[in-house]
Amino acid sequence: MFASVALVLWVGLRLAFSGLDAWPGAVIGGIVYAGWMSWWIVRRRRADAGSVGVDSAAVPALDRRIMKGDIPDDPAERQAMARLARRRREKLTRARGWAFPLLAVMVFGGSAFWFAVGEYVRGGVMAAFGVLFLGWLVWMNRRALRRIDRVESRLRTATP
Secondary structure (H helix, E strand, C coil): CCCCCHHHHHHHHHHHHHHHHHHHHHHHHHHHHHHHHHHHHHHHHHHHHHHHHHHHHHHHHEEECCCCCCCCHHHHHHHHCCCCCCCHHHHHHCCCCHHHHHHHHHHHHHHHHHHHHHCCCHHHHHHHHHHHHHHHHHHHHHHHHHHHHHHHHHHHCCCC
C-alpha cells in the first residue's frame, strides 16, 4: 500500500515539476523509491516483531489496535501490545529532538536560497509548504502520542 502511494506521488510530483516529457525518469525514480519504501517497511516490521516477541505478520494488526484503542482479551497479546506501544513511544520521542529542527532547517534554508537568488514565488511557496508540512508533522506526532497514552492507560487497567 505505502509503496503504491509512494510510486504515484513520486511520479505525479516529478511530472508536475519537470513536465510530461520527463515521464521515463519519473517512472524509474518512482519504482526505485517504491522499492526502497517496501524494503524499509518490511525491515521495520521485522525489527518490531523481534523486539516485541510476535510474528512479523502480527505487527500491523497490533498497530491498528493501538490506533483504535482496542484492547485484546488474550493476556499474551496484551503484553505484546504494551511492548509495541512502548516501542512506538520511544521512536516518536527519540527522533523529535533532532528530526523536526533538521527538517525546518532544510525547508527554510531552501526557501531562503530561493529568496536569495530572486525567485520570490518559489521561496514563498516553499516557506508556506514548510509551515504547513511541519505543522502537520507536529500534529501527527502529538496525535500518535495521545493514542499511545490512551492505550497504555487502558492496558494498565485491563483485567488479566
